[in-house]
Amino acid sequence: MIAPTVRDGTITPDRIDSAAELPIGYTDDQDGGHYRLVPTGTDEYFASSSPIDSWKRFLSPPEALLVRGRSSSTDLEVEPVVPDPVAFAFVGIRACDLAAIGLLDRVFLAPDAVDPTYATRRREVFVVAVGCVHPGATCFCASMGTGPIPRDGYDLALTELYDGDRHEFLVDVGSDRGAAVMADVSGRPAVAADDEAAAARAERAVAAMGRQLDPLDPPRAAANPEHVGWGDVAGRCLSCGNCTMVCPTCFCSATQDRTALLGDGVERWRVWDSCFTADFSSLHGNPVRATTESRYRQWLLHKLVTWHDQFGSSGCVGCGRCITSCPVGIDLTAEIRVLAES
Amino acid sequence: MVPVACRVAAREEIAPGTVSLTVGDCARSVGVPAPGQFNMLWAPGVGEVPISLAGRDGDDVVHVIKAVGAVTRALCALQPGDALGLRGPFGTGWDLTAADGHDVLIIAGGLGLVPLRPLIGEIVAHRARFGSVGLIIGARSPSDLLFAEEFAVWGAAVDLEVTVDHAPTDWTGRVGVVTQLVDAVSVDHDDAATFICGPEVMMRFAAREVLERGTPADRIQVSMERNMHCGIGHCGRCQLGPVFLCREGPVVPWARIDASMKVRGR
Ligand SMILES: Cc1cc2nc3c(=O)[nH]c(=O)nc-3n(C[C@H](O)[C@H](O)[C@H](O)COP(=O)(O)OP(=O)(O)OC[C@H]3O[C@@H](n4cnc5c(N)ncnc54)[C@H](O)[C@@H]3O)c2cc1C
Ligand code: SF4
Ligand code: SF4
Numbered sequence: 001m002i003a004p005t006v007r008d009g010t011i012t013p014d015r016i017d018s019a020a021e022l023p024i025g026y027t028d029d030q031d032g033g034h035y036r037l038v039p040t041g042t043d044e045y046f047a048s049s050s051p052i053d054s055w056k057r058f059l060s061p062p063e064a065l066l067v068r069g070r071s072s073s074t075d076l077e078v079e080p081v082v083p084d085p086v087a088f089a090f091v092g093i094r095a096c097d098l099a100a101i102g103l104l105d106r107v108f109l110a111p112d113a114v115d116p117t118y119a120t121r122r123r124e125v126f127v128v129a130v131g132c133v134h135p136g137a138t139c140f141c142a143s144m145g146t147g148p149i150p151r152d153g154y155d156l157a158l159t160e161l162y163d164g165d166r167h168e169f170l171v172d173v174g175s176d177r178g179a180a181v182m183a184d185v186s187g188r189p190a191v192a193a194d195d196e197a198a199a200a201r202a203e204r205a206v207a208a209m210g211r212q213l214d215p216l217d218p219p220r221a222a223a224n225p226e227h228v229g230w231g232d233v234a235g236r237c238l239s240c241g242n243c244t245m246v247c248p249t250c251f252c253s254a255t256q257d258r259t260a261l262l263g264d265g266v267e268r269w270r271v272w273d274s275c276f277t278a279d280f281s282s283l284h285g286n287p288v289r290a291t292t293e294s295r296y297r298q299w300l301l302h303k304l305v306t307w308h309d310q311f312g313s314s315g316c317v318g319c320g321r322c323i324t325s326c327p328v329g330i331d332l333t334a335e336i337r338v339l340a341e342s
Numbered sequence: 343m344v345p346v347a348c349r350v351a352a353r354e355e356i357a358p359g360t361v362s363l364t365v366g367d368c369a370r371s372v373g374v375p376a377p378g379q380f381n382m383l384w385a386p387g388v389g390e391v392p393i394s395l396a397g398r399d400g401d402d403v404v405h406v407i408k409a410v411g412a413v414t415r416a417l418c419a420l421q422p423g424d425a426l427g428l429r430g431p432f433g434t435g436w437d438l439t440a441a442d443g444h445d446v447l448i449i450a451g452g453l454g455l456v457p458l459r460p461l462i463g464e465i466v467a468h469r470a471r472f473g474s475v476g477l478i479i480g481a482r483s484p485s486d487l488l489f490a491e492e493f494a495v496w497g498a499a500v501d502l503e504v505t506v507d508h509a510p511t512d513w514t515g516r517v518g519v520v521t522q523l524v525d526a527v528s529v530d531h532d533d534a535a536t537f538i539c540g541p542e543v544m545m546r547f548a549a550r551e552v553l554e555r556g557t558p559a560d561r562i563q564v565s566m567e568r569n570m571h572c573g574i575g576h577c578g579r580c581q582l583g584p585v586f587l588c589r590e591g592p593v594v595p596w597a598r599i600d601a602s603m604k605v606r607g608r
Contacts, residue, residue: 066344071387072425073424073425074424078345110575225604225605253571254577255390257388257389273577285410293607297607298607298608306583310584
């Protein structure tokens with residue numbers, strides 16, 4: 001069971017063994033390069049916004065063993081690595097992150113290019129989604145059309161209805177597996193007033209979102225590849241790659257050989273990589289994207305523009321993580337607005 | 343996709359630091375690349391790199407590799423009987439149907455002749471299917487010219503021009519860059535199917551020369567090189583604008599990448 005939980009002064013998805021490990025009584029204060037855990041003084045379970053890290057690490061781990069073999073100069077034995085079956089329950093996942101998994105599915109479950117590690121981990125996921133009622137200052141899922149209310153891809157979707165004396169969950173059953181789980185849960189049938197209360201919270205959440213992104217801006221920015229704004233953001237960007245690590249849809253990787261110090265064992269590992277590194281675009285020993293400007297442009301235009309060409313939708317779900325985790329507080333919603341100006 | 347263990351059937355150094363490897367025994371099980379497609383060759387313990395189809399020897403696959411770094415050096419050091427890993431075939435190769443019934447122009451620079459060689463082989467073997475065919479080959483020096491022993495056969499079938507950047511005094515052929523020879527072969531550019539492979543700067547200049555002579559950008563096919571680790575659009579490294587070169591490429595029409603090629607560091 002993976003759920004948002006308090007770790008190292010943040011709320012992040014991690015393994016939990018009971019509901020007591022949910023971030024009860026905590027929310028977060030997020031902004032560009034800023035994250036603080038904040039007590040709510042209530043016993044709400046899901047008062048926080050998007051967790052500092054995404055859920056992708058459970059489906060596509062930062063390191064994955066692809067191939068194991070034995071090799072001498074004249075012999076090579078290759079053993080395919082069959083990923084261990086894992087059955088995850090993702091509890092308390094938000095609409096933005098569910099949409100992000102939908103995007104990763106298009107990359108790693110493409111009919112002619114299925115990734116066995118991802119497929120094995122993804123297959124059994126039981127999804128208990130939660131509608132966001134307290135979005136953060138960095139959230140803009142409403143602009144990206146992914147949230148705050150999960151629309152599909154879940155077995156159960158919860159809305160936490162809390163107002164001091166009332167503390168209930170409105171449950172939307174999204175699958176037979178979800179219905180089977182609910183058969184063991186006591187409750188009362190929902191009435192129209194419950195749905196209205198949930199809808200009112202969603203509406204308030206949309207209004208409370210701290211950021212916005214105009215969908216017309218990315219194509220305008222793409223038409224301005226030499227805009228001075230690219231140089232300006234590159235002057236602040238450290239090319240550290242934090243944004244790509246926390247982004248729930250960034251999927252790029254490197255594959256490396258690892259050899260045993262003794263003996264003939266050899267392994268190939270896939271590790272997360274970032275378009276902000278020099279090695280990522282290395283060709284004949286030199287990076288094709290030698291400047292921070294070209295790397296930031298690649299990242300932003302891939303995320304917001306060429307993703308549409310490749311996968312039929314934006315690569316950004318509006319979770320705001322890249323803003324929070326950027327050490328210098330670079331905010332893609334602000335940058336794209338500038339870059340879209342003629 | 344897991345590499346299949348293969349064995350080197352034959353090896354020959356065909357130019358300084360450039361080795362032809364015939365990969366036997368596994369070619370059938372893996373599948374033979376079409377001209378312009380590539381395999382991922384794995385030197386176990388060192389790394390894995392994309393290498394184009396250079397030709398076929400019966401059922402065996404021939405790759406020609408230039409030692410430029412750790413992985414290619416390890417591959418070039420393999421001897422007959424040695425083992426290597428192979429995944430493939432990957433990518434989209436040359437679209438020769440675009441040339442049927444038309445004039446053809448092929449421009450190759452340096453190692454760029456490797457992926458073009460199986461295409462030239464097809465054209466020479468089915469010569470009657472095409473109009474005038476011009477083939478321009480360039481290399482740094484005469485000793486860097488690959489497949490020179492095949493030039494006589496090619497030259498008998500098509501209009502062949504060969505040039506080098508630098509030549510010793512005993513060289514009687516042309517000296518200069520391939521782009522200067524576009525008018526030395528007689529093809530009707532308005533309609534010629536054009537195939538280009540070589541260093542990126544050379545492809546830019548060559549594309550510009552033929553565009554200026556009236557060849558539409560969608561009639562110009564180029565084979566692009568980028569860093570590639572997976573071959574199936576997962577590692578993200580080979581992106582050129584919207585194109586995953588490992589899947590949609592490496593061969594793409596110039597029209598598809600024209601906009602990206604105008605931006606530095608794309
Ligand atoms: C589609 C395609 C077809 C190719 N066909 C041939 C061919 O037929 N013959 C030939 O000699 N060369 C070919 N190349 C180039 C060859 O792949 C590179 O020379 C090789 O990857 C360099 O690796 P290296 O470790 O020897 O050198 P380094 O430059 O030291 O490589 C560093 C690392 O970069 C990574 N890398 C991945 N892809 C590339 C790349 N394209 N260029 C540079 N580094 C890369 C490798 O993992 C390597 O470990 C082709 C490239 C592409 C993209
Ligand atoms: S680009 Fe930023 S806001 Fe968009 S999905 Fe990635 S981390 Fe979230
Ligand atoms: S935008 Fe921020 S997080 Fe991303 S690479 Fe630049 S400095 Fe790092």
